Amino acid sequence: MLLKRLSEAAGPSGFEDEVRRILYEELRPHARRVYTDALGNLFVETGNPGRGPRVMLAAHLDEVALMVVQIDDAGTLRFRPVGGVDERVLVSKAVFVGPNRIPGVIGSKAVHLQKPEERGKPFSVEDLYIDIGASGREQAERHVSVGDTAVFATAFERFGDGKAKGKAFDDRVGCAALAETAKKSFDLPLVFAFTVQEEIGLRGAGPAAYRVDPDLALVVEGTLCFDVAGAEEKDAVTVQGRGPALSILDRMTIADRAVLRRLVRAAEKNGIPYQWRRSGAGANDAGAIHLVRRGIATGAVSVPVRYIHSPVQVVDLADYHHTVRLLEAFLRDLEEDPQLDFPAEGEWTS
Numbered sequence: 001m002l003l004k005r006l007s008e009a010a011g012p013s014g015f016e017d018e019v020r021r022i023l024y025e026e027l028r029p030h031a032r033r034v035y036t037d038a039l040g041n042l043f044v045e046t047g048n049p050g051r052g053p054r055v056m057l058a059a060h061l062d063e064v065a066l067m068v069v070q071i072d073d074a075g076t077l078r079f080r081p082v083g084g085v086d087e088r089v090l091v092s093k094a095v096f097v098g099p100n101r102i103p104g105v106i107g108s109k110a111v112h113l114q115k116p117e118e119r120g121k122p123f124s125v126e127d128l129y130i131d132i133g134a135s136g137r138e139q140a141e142r143h144v145s146v147g148d149t150a151v152f153a154t155a156f157e158r159f160g161d162g163k164a165k166g167k168a169f170d171d172r173v174g175c176a177a178l179a180e181t182a183k184k185s186f187d188l189p190l191v192f193a194f195t196v197q198e199e200i201g202l203r204g205a206g207p208a209a210y211r212v213d214p215d216l217a218l219v220v221e222g223t224l225c226f227d228v229a230g231a232e233e234k235d236a237v238t239v240q241g242r243g244p245a246l247s248i249l250d251r252m253t254i255a256d257r258a259v260l261r262r263l264v265r266a267a268e269k270n271g272i273p274y275q276w277r278r279s280g281a282g283a284n285d286a287g288a289i290h291l292v293r294r295g296i297a298t299g300a301v302s303v304p305v306r307y308i309h310s311p312v313q314v315v316d317l318a319d320y321h322h323t324v325r326l327l328e329a330f331l332r333d334l335e336e337d338p339q340l341d342f343p344a345e346g347e348w349t350s
Contacts, residue, residue, distance in 0.1 A: 002026060003176040003320065004156040007166035010096065012065030012082050012149040013200045016040055019061045019172070023179055023194055030183045040196045041208040046182055047190040052338040054189045055331065056214035056296075057181065058205060058285050059174030059221065060198035063167065064309050066150040068097065068130070071141060075134030076107070080125060082149060083199030084309050087125045093311045095130060098148035104132040152311040162317050163240075169313040170222035171198070171284075173303045173320055177220050181327045187335050198285055202252075205285035209292040215340065216259060216297040218330070220323065221284040222315070223247075223277060223302035236278070238304035240316040243273030244323040247300040249280050252287025258341050259299030266329035272322055277302055297340070301326060 002022075011019035020042050028034055033045040042061070064083035071077055077097065081087070091108045107130070108123050130150060134140035156166035175194055182192045191212045196204035209217060223245055224237040238245045246263055247255050267274045277300075290298035303323050306314040 002179060003164070003173065004166070006172035006175055007156045007168055009172075010101070010149075010151045011061050011063055011168070012067070012151060013062040013197045014082075015149050016061040016196050019175070020194065023061075023175060026179055027182050027192070037207060037211060039204050039207055041204045042194040043208070043212070044182055044192040044194075045190065046192070047186045047188045049189045052188040052334060053215035053340055054191070054213070055334065056191045056193055056209060056212045056217040056289070057178055057327070058193040058195055058208065058217060058219045058289065059178045060171045060195045060204070060285055061175065062197055062199050063151065063170070063172070064199050066095065066130070068144060068146055068148045068150065071137050071144070071146065072129065073137050075132070075136045075140040077104070077130040077132065077140065077144060079128070079130055079150065086309060087123065087128075089310050090125070090128055091123050094153040095150040096153050097130060097132060097150040098144045100143065102132050102143050103153065104130040104150065107131045154312050158317070163314055164317055165312055165314050167311060167313060169303070169305045169315050170308050171220075173222045173305065173315055174220035177303070177320065177323045177327060180324045181331070184328060186331050188331060188338075190331070195285055202283070202285055202288040206288040206292055209289040209296060213293060214296060216256070217286070217289045217299075218259065218327075219284050219286040219289065219298065219300040220327065221300060221302045222305040222308060222313075224279065224282060224308055225304035225306045227304070228306070237281075238275060238277055238302070240304045240306065240319060242275040243319055244326050245275050245277040245302040245304060247277045247286075247302060250277075250283050250287070250300075251281060252283040253290055253298065253300070255286070255299045256290070256297040259297055261341070262333055263299060263301065263326065263330055266333045267326055269333070270325065270329045272326050272329060274322075274326065
């Protein structure tokens with residue numbers, strides 16, 4: 001399963017090579033053109049270049065991770081987060097370090113050695129280290145270097161009632177959905193942009209959009225979901241099993257209303273369940289894309305992800321499959337009716 005391969009691949013911000021390679025090999029047979037830019041964004045062009053609006057569909061390659069910043073005399077590795085990692089959940093987690101995937105465990109002072117006042121506080125990143133089983137600095141340096149990254153050693157697995165658990169569903173679930181869509185044939189000029197460094201400030205998306213210069217853009221992302229027992233209604237930004245979530249606004253974007261109308265029309269016409277993302281918190285690549293050049297009409301479709309930015313995340317596979325269906329339905333709708341009802345550009349006259 002493509003989602004499994006993408007989830008288990010290592011792709012911290014700035015180190016997305018493995019994920020990019022998987023998508024390149026998966027999509028090369030289906031593309032008119034495949035290329036990268038200087039930042040490492042991957043572009044896959046499909047469809048008919050001479051007809052209809054030019055559409056950019058985007059999902060980011062990178063995941064939150066850790067970076068080695070020091071190797072201690074004892075052979076343990078001090079690290080700092082790359083992206084928004086919750087430090088409170090790191091202790092005792094298994095990781096893979098560096099390009100050779102050296103196994104390690106995130107350690108801390110044993111509870112028996114902690115002072116009473118320490119036991120009531122969560123660990124900060126300064127209290128933690130990665131243990132790779134080295135007997136000292138020299139041995140550790142044979143296997144890892146300062147600047148190496150570490151990803152969570154989490155295997156993808158189906159479980160429960162149609163769920164899957166794994167790492168990096170933010171945004172490998174979006175990458176997988178775009179890849180499945182890119183394999184289909186459309187009579188539109190399409191560019192699938194797999195962007196870099198989203199987790200550290202949406203850095204790849206702006207240059208990607210500038211290069212593509214689309215008429216409209218659609219971002220596919222994993223998003224917040226806290227729909228478990230005991231959660232308050234206001235905290236349930238999305239609910240698993242109710243389909244992809246459409247964003248009206250978030251911390252950086254107010255979605256284009258014409259794009260939203262087209263998404264809703266496509267969903268309802270094809271009987272695809274959808275929901276509204278009920279929070280203005282968080283952001284995604286749409287925040288950078290919609291500001292490029294003259295401005296780009298942009299929307300976002302999100303897959304609900306429980307425990308996002310943590311070592312183990314959970315998705316409902318039905319939500320994922322409905323997202324793939326919605327992307328196809330949206331593009332088929334544009335094929336049938338390519339006229340965009342966006343506000344007209346140009347001079348105003350009285």
